[in-house]
Amino acid sequence: xxxxxxxxxxxxxGTKALKGVSMRIDDGEFAFLVGPSGxxxxxxxxxxxxxVQPSGGRIMxxxxxxxxxRPNQVPYMRRTLGVIFQDFRLIEKKTVWENLTFAMRAVGAxxxxxxxxxxxxxxxxxxxxxxxxYPTQLSGGEQQRVAIARALVNNPQMIIADEPTGxxxxxxxxxxxLLLEKINELGTTMLVVTHEKELVNRFSKRVxxxxxxxxxxxxxxxxxxxxxxx
Amino acid sequence: xxxxxxxxxxxxxxFHSIFTHGLMSFAAVFMIVACLLIMGSFSxxxxxxxxxxxxLERDNExxxxxxxxxxxxxxxxxxxxxxxxxxxxxxxxxxxxxxxANYADQFAGDKNAGLYADLPDEVFRDRYSVHMTDISxxxxxxxxxxxxxxxxxLQAAPxxxxxxxxxxxxxxxxxxxxxxxxxxxxxxxxxxxIKLGTFTRREEIAIMKMCGATNGFVRGPFIFEGMILGLAxxxxxxxxxWGIYTLIAQAISTGQTIQLLTIIPFQSIxxxxxxxxSVTGLVVGTGGSVLAIRKFLQV
Numbered sequence: 045x046x047x048x049x050x051x052x053x054x055x056x057x058g059t060k061a062l063k064g065v066s067m068r069i070d071d072g073e074f075a076f077l078v079g080p081s082g083x084x085x086x087x088x089x090x091x092x093x094x095x096v097q098p099s100g101g102r103i104m105x106x107x108x109x110x111x112x113x114r115p116n117q118v119p120y121m122r123r124t125l126g127v128i129f130q131d132f133r134l135i136e137k138k139t140v141w142e143n144l145t146f147a148m149r150a151v152g153a154x155x156x157x158x159x160x161x162x163x164x165x166x167x168x169x170x171x172x173x174x175x176x177x178y179p180t181q182l183s184g185g186e187q188q189r190v191a192i193a194r195a196l197v198n199n200p201q202m203i204i205a206d207e208p209t210g211x212x213x214x215x216x217x218x219x220x221x222l223l224l225e226k227i228n229e230l231g232t233t234m235l236v237v238t239h240e241k242e243l244v245n246r247f248s249k250r251v252x253x254x255x256x257x258x259x260x261x262x263x264x265x266x267x268x269x270x271x272x273x274x
Numbered sequence: 275x276x277x278x279x280x281x282x283x284x285x286x287x288x289f290h291s292i293f294t295h296g297l298m299s300f301a302a303v304f305m306i307v308a309c310l311l312i313m314g315s316f317s318x319x320x321x322x323x324x325x326x327x328x329x330l331e332r333d334n335e336x337x338x339x340x341x342x343x344x345x346x347x348x349x350x351x352x353x354x355x356x357x358x359x360x361x362x363x364x365x366x367x368x369x370x371x372x373x374x375a376n377y378a379d380q381f382a383g384d385k386n387a388g389l390y391a392d393l394p395d396e397v398f399r400d401r402y403s404v405h406m407t408d409i410s411x412x413x414x415x416x417x418x419x420x421x422x423x424x425x426x427x428l429q430a431a432p433x434x435x436x437x438x439x440x441x442x443x444x445x446x447x448x449x450x451x452x453x454x455x456x457x458x459x460x461x462x463x464x465x466x467x468i469k470l471g472t473f474t475r476r477e478e479i480a481i482m483k484m485c486g487a488t489n490g491f492v493r494g495p496f497i498f499e500g501m502i503l504g505l506a507x508x509x510x511x512x513x514x515x516w517g518i519y520t521l522i523a524q525a526i527s528t529g530q531t532i533q534l535l536t537i538i539p540f541q542s543i544x545x546x547x548x549x550x551x552s553v554t555g556l557v558v559g560t561g562g563s564v565l566a567i568r569k570f571l572q573v
Contacts, residue, residue, distance in 0.1 A: 093484065116488070123486030135478055146478070149283055150487035198485060 504559025
């Protein structure tokens, strides 16, 4: 569960990115966080992952109070999250299997756990036969599936997807979104940051809209009405 | 998923990074070898001089001559006074008759030996051979002995001992300065090698951190990389040092002019040299890594 209570964030250069944001995402939910560029979406992601600290307010992430968390506890908090990026951020010199192994070894998984978990996750994302390929040998959609598999491989409570379809064509974007929906149905909480209006409206999920550092609407089964396009 | 110390992972990643930046790694190892060789060479020179000084302390003595007007009993009574002086290890008394006999013995094979044998005993004096605890304090000891009533003259060669002391002190001083300087350079090169590694792998580090890797886990491969570089430099330097030392020892043992020096066999100090080199290499390697990786952990 994620809970943000009256979060303020002012960067060192004086930019006020968030001006009193409050929201709650319960376990098992699927939510879109939408808004135009510079609205504060990325800041919310960074706050949730512990990359930046709020200037005011309280944040709870999967049982961790990020206002009072000790630095050596941050890695353990991050293990409850899986993060997917727009640019995939795969290690090109490692195969798909090695990319997933890398993520598992980073949290201390044993080789036995790796051998058991990776085939399951690759099968889930539809890449069961592509474990030995390098990222450059895969299409954009497949690379994003690898990124999803990597986010999923450590069995997090929640996945945060930051513009996961930003680099994909509409068909591949839809496939990725359907995959995220499937993962959510298996019990993983999902927060998808996007500004792709058509895709959001097609899924009829909870939509949290943010603009100028403030939440302007939060509706389950809502629509994304912002007119700004990429 | 509790285990966080993954030795296999640290070693494989450490070795991988070393070969990825082969040139920088080579430079780092080369600098460590140079540093340890210079440190080792000066230390071994100082050690051999120290050893030689020990020999001199054992062998070197100076003679203290007793006043001719003293009777044998009076002369013998001086022994306890001399032994009580600071830095005097022992004294041994030689009568003028024994001194004459020793002198004559030196020329036993000479064609004019008869001339020396006929010398009267009065030409010689009763004397004490004074052995010191610390040869570097020879002048102070001589001053003390000459102040004893009944001692009228001294015969010594303090220049030899002081020469060795001076060379040893210079060798130690130069070694310390060079060691400090070269250790700093080695640390800097290791720091840069590891920094290059962290820069190349910054994306991987960011991913690891995002996945929930602890600082220790991220730091591990770089620390091991530094340790491997330090240890590789230490081992190379050890064998080079062995070879150079053996060559020099052979040259000295066959040389005509420098046989005064007796060289300690390398085998008898090899383990100590290897230990010191390894510890120094590890400290420099680990220290450089720790300094380099610090700022990359703030993800």
